[in-house]
Amino acid sequence: xxxxxxxxxxxxxxxxxxxxxxxxxxxxxxxxxxxxxxxxxxxxxxxxxxxxxxxxxxxxxxxxxxxxxxxxxxxxxxxxxxxxxxxxxxxxxxxxxxxx
Numbered sequence: 001x002x003x004x005x006x007x008x009x010x011x012x013x014x015x016x017x018x019x020x021x022x023x024x025x026x027x028x029x030x031x032x033x034x035x036x037x038x039x040x041x042x043x044x045x046x047x048x049x050x051x052x053x054x055x056x057x058x059x060x061x062x063x064x065x066x067x068x069x070x071x072x073x074x075x076x077x078x079x080x081x082x083x084x085x086x087x088x089x090x091x092x093x094x095x096x097x098x099x100x
Contacts, residue, residue, distance in 0.1 A: 018074035032057040
């Protein structure tokens with residue numbers, strides 16, 4: 001029960017609307033925590049950097065699992081789920097790549 005309350009508080013404070021589209025299912029409008037972070041790792045051949053984009057959503061709000069390949073719209077941008085990562089505590093982080 002603790003994680004349900006914590007998840008709800010985090011989404012309530014930092015969440016924003018998003019739409020998840022899965023083949024063969026109705027669209028799910030959810031509130032999720034959108035994040036875009038720049039990561040850089042220094043390697044022997046020089047730095048390698050990337051931009052990681054994700055949407056953290058409460059599992060119960062999604063109406064079932066979100067598979068890789070599902071479409072997500074947030075902030076007027078379109079993404080594809082590259083990998084869903086359930087945290088085992090009632091939320092899933094959807095790793096996203098921008099759709100073109």
